[in-house]
Amino acid sequence: MSDLPRPEALFANIDYTPPKADWMDVPADIKPGRYCYAANPESVKYVGLPNAHKWNPLDEDWGLPENWQEIIFNGLRERLHKFRSFKIFMDICVRCGACADKCHFFIGSGDPKNMPVLRAELLRSVYRGEFTTFGKILGRFAGGRKLTAAVLKEWWYYFFQCSECRRCSVFCPYGIDTAEVTIIGRELLNLLGLNIDWIATPVANCYRTGNHLGIQPHAFFDMIDFFCDDIEDITGIRPEPNFNQKGADILFITPSGDVFADPGTYTCMGYLMLFEYLKREYGLSVTWSTYASEGGNFGFFTSHETMKRLNSKMYMEADRLGVKWILGGECGHMWRVIHQYMDTLNGPDFQSSRMETPVNPITGTVFKNAASTKMVHIAEFTADLIKHGKLNLNKKRNANIHLTWHDSCNPARGMGLLDEPRFVAKSVVEKFTDMPEGTIREQTFCCGGGAGLNAGENDELRMMGGLPRANAVKYVHEKYGVNMLGCVCAIDRAVLPNSMAYWVPEVSVCGLHELVANALVFPGEKERETDLRGEDLPGMEDE
Amino acid sequence: MELQKFLTDNHKSICAQWTDAIIKTYPEEGAKFFSGSANQFSNPVGHTFRSNIERMFLALARGADASECSTDLDGILRIRAVQGFAPSVALCFLPALKEIVYREVAKANPGGAAADSLHDWNVRIDRLTMLGFDLYMAAREVLWKQKANQLYNRTHKLLERANLLKDEEVAG
Numbered sequence: 001m002s003d004l005p006r007p008e009a010l011f012a013n014i015d016y017t018p019p020k021a022d023w024m025d026v027p028a029d030i031k032p033g034r035y036c037y038a039a040n041p042e043s044v045k046y047v048g049l050p051n052a053h054k055w056n057p058l059d060e061d062w063g064l065p066e067n068w069q070e071i072i073f074n075g076l077r078e079r080l081h082k083f084r085s086f087k088i089f090m091d092i093c094v095r096c097g098a099c100a101d102k103c104h105f106f107i108g109s110g111d112p113k114n115m116p117v118l119r120a121e122l123l124r125s126v127y128r129g130e131f132t133t134f135g136k137i138l139g140r141f142a143g144g145r146k147l148t149a150a151v152l153k154e155w156w157y158y159f160f161q162c163s164e165c166r167r168c169s170v171f172c173p174y175g176i177d178t179a180e181v182t183i184i185g186r187e188l189l190n191l192l193g194l195n196i197d198w199i200a201t202p203v204a205n206c207y208r209t210g211n212h213l214g215i216q217p218h219a220f221f222d223m224i225d226f227f228c229d230d231i232e233d234i235t236g237i238r239p240e241p242n243f244n245q246k247g248a249d250i251l252f253i254t255p256s257g258d259v260f261a262d263p264g265t266y267t268c269m270g271y272l273m274l275f276e277y278l279k280r281e282y283g284l285s286v287t288w289s290t291y292a293s294e295g296g297n298f299g300f301f302t303s304h305e306t307m308k309r310l311n312s313k314m315y316m317e318a319d320r321l322g323v324k325w326i327l328g329g330e331c332g333h334m335w336r337v338i339h340q341y342m343d344t345l346n347g348p349d350f351q352s353s354r355m356e357t358p359v360n361p362i363t364g365t366v367f368k369n370a371a372s373t374k375m376v377h378i379a380e381f382t383a384d385l386i387k388h389g390k391l392n393l394n395k396k397r398n399a400n401i402h403l404t405w406h407d408s409c410n411p412a413r414g415m416g417l418l419d420e421p422r423f424v425a426k427s428v429v430e431k432f433t434d435m436p437e438g439t440i441r442e443q444t445f446c447c448g449g450g451a452g453l454n455a456g457e458n459d460e461l462r463m464m465g466g467l468p469r470a471n472a473v474k475y476v477h478e479k480y481g482v483n484m485l486g487c488v489c490a491i492d493r494a495v496l497p498n499s500m501a502y503w504v505p506e507v508s509v510c511g512l513h514e515l516v517a518n519a520l521v522f523p524g525e526k527e528r529e530t531d532l533r534g535e536d537l538p539g540m541e542d543e
Numbered sequence: 544m545e546l547q548k549f550l551t552d553n554h555k556s557i558c559a560q561w562t563d564a565i566i567k568t569y570p571e572e573g574a575k576f577f578s579g580s581a582n583q584f585s586n587p588v589g590h591t592f593r594s595n596i597e598r599m600f601l602a603l604a605r606g607a608d609a610s611e612c613s614t615d616l617d618g619i620l621r622i623r624a625v626q627g628f629a630p631s632v633a634l635c636f637l638p639a640l641k642e643i644v645y646r647e648v649a650k651a652n653p654g655g656a657a658a659d660s661l662h663d664w665n666v667r668i669d670r671l672t673m674l675g676f677d678l679y680m681a682a683r684e685v686l687w688k689q690k691a692n693q694l695y696n697r698t699h700k701l702l703e704r705a706n707l708l709k710d711e712e713v714a715g
């Protein structure tokens with residue numbers, strides 16, 4: 001036998017086992033691929049947020065103001081007072097661990113600080129150590145610690161590895177919502193100018209021009225016109241959408257991702273076709289707005305105040321145009337803000353008195369659930385139309401598709417929109433198979449890129465976080481032949497294609513109204529040869 | 544000793560050690576979670592490691608070429624490639640299989656000439672390791688491409704509309 005060292009001996013002096021230590025003693029190791037770039041100070045300045053400065057997460061010195069601890073303490077004190085939920089979440093966790101293995105980022109990474117209980121503990125430990133008598137005296141023995149620069153970096157690293165999806169809260173016996181802790185954590189970091197650019201710049205753009213990409217009204221109009229060209233080519237029908245039309249019954253607002261990024265663009269074409277159909281058949285009066293040209297609200301990932309400011313433009317525009325109610329497109333956090341926060345943020349007098357409890361003018365259905373927000377989700381609207389037999393649909397056009405449904409966190413867990421999208425989907429496709437229990441509906445897994453984390457530079461983080469979702473898709477793909485993943489969220493439509501390309505390349509991603517429009521039959525339309533993506537319809541393949 | 548039979552007979556213990564060689568590269572709580580629940584959906588990482596390891600091992604034990612392990616190895620390495628490991632750490636479990644098997648064989652044949660009978664086996668593991676490098680790099684390449692295309696995908700319709708794209712880019 002040779003004297004060469006054995007393979008294990010070769011590796012013997014390299015220890016791959018990470019050191020065992022209490023989490024408080026393991027400082028955050030900030031790794032490229034897991035974080036998003038620091039905010040551009042110009043964007044921070046634009047919306048008047050404090051301490052705009054240039055900094056780099058990999059640098060030792062983050063350029064913090066001298067009194068940064070004082071700023072955080074004051075901010076924390078103010079929020080403990082203002083948000084009762086936050087104060088309760090700081091006090092009542094019994095560390096039972098029920099939430100620990102429910103976060104997709106922990107499930108995909110095995111990094112303990114991605115366990116929801118520990119993520120919240122990052123902030124809670126400082127609250128204990130600096131704000132409670134018990135913690136001040138007993139320190140670590142009472143789970144308390146001091147706020148140091150290393151702790152602040154750890155906050156930043158891990159609060160921007162939480163997509164605020166609320167999956168963990170479903171499992172907590174006390175209803176503790178770690179997303180709320182993340183939200184406050186990010187708000188505190190914003191007091192020091194420590195946002196990420198993927199959030200800060202869309203927020204500034206949205207504040208300036210009305211949408212995340214900073215697209216100006218004429219370009220927004222142009223894009224929609226471009227879709228109308230495509231629709232005309234495919235169906236022979238040219239939609240004539242209204243823009244900024246005063247006196248319209250309904251204002252339609254969707255995330256700008258639908259207007260500018262594939263595959264959301266096909267969903268956008270779907271809205272245009274649906275509205276055109278309803279106008280021709282039933283005289284529906286809907287207008288788009290080039291001012292309220294963004295449903296998404298990245299302010300939600302920044303601070304309550306920023307969220308409020310970005311949300312307000314939708315209602316200001318509704319007031320300016322004098323519409324009765326707002327129809328909202330397939331968006332995620334737009335709905336979370338509307339459903340969970342808006343009424344408290346704005347108070348009762350914010351909306352125009354001309355707005356009414358939404359009524360579907362075609363079916364007469366009163367959307368009582370939207371009595372206070374005056375805003376209806378398009379999946380509910382379309383489900384109502386289908387239920388009343390108002391749409392002529394031909395499922396065969398979608399015969400090439402075997403669909404499964406991704407419950408987007410915000411509409412599903414945040415507002416309970418579980419059955420309407422499925423009802424619509426099953427009305428327009430022939431083959432539909434749900435993913436297994438525990439991965440859908442209230443327990444749905446996040447796409448991995450929510451809450452402003454869908455940047456390019458953190459692809460590894462998104463793939464890790466997207467693994468539980470993709471893994472369930474892979475299962476229905478392999479077992480049943482599913483080839484399409486549907487969803488009602490623009491972030492999903494931006495994040496899931498990459499996740500699928502990486503984990504299950506045979507599956508594509510679409511929005512709900514893309515499928516609706518493919519199935520929708522206009523009176524007198526020409527025979528379609530392709531779907532909205534320009535792909536041959538079943539039976540129309542070249543010989 | 545007939546190696547093939549020995550490996551098949553002992554596959555449970557060897558696979559457990561081989562899986563452990565991956566799992567122990569994670570922090571304690573993560574390792575505990577990955578080696579815990581067998582549920583395919585609540586613990587996809589642990590489940591993939593365990594089932595793919597077992598399939599790969601049984602294939603190798605029956606004398607299959609490393610290339611037959613490609614799909615299963617890819618499943619594991621796709622996970623490792625996004626978890627922030629240095630490549631040597633991401634792949635360290637592959638050469639570890641040589642040592643695990645050597646130890647088991649030596650235990651069963653004290654003083655025997657175990658090493659010689661392992662020659663073929665070790666060559667196969669080397670091949671598997673090489674294949675691992677290719678798959679790992681391919682996974683990383685997908686990530687790099689996605690990073691590069693992120694902005695392009697976001698604005699591509701807009702650029703196309705403004706005639707700022709070359710034809711082949713529009714088509715692609």
Ligand code: SF4
Binds near residue numbers: 102104162182
């Ligand atoms: S809210 Fe979602 S991302 Fe955040 S800790 Fe809970 S499960 Fe994880």
Ligand code: SF4
Binds near residue numbers: 096
């Ligand atoms: S489930 Fe609730 S109480 Fe239990 S550790 Fe998690 S947050 Fe704390």
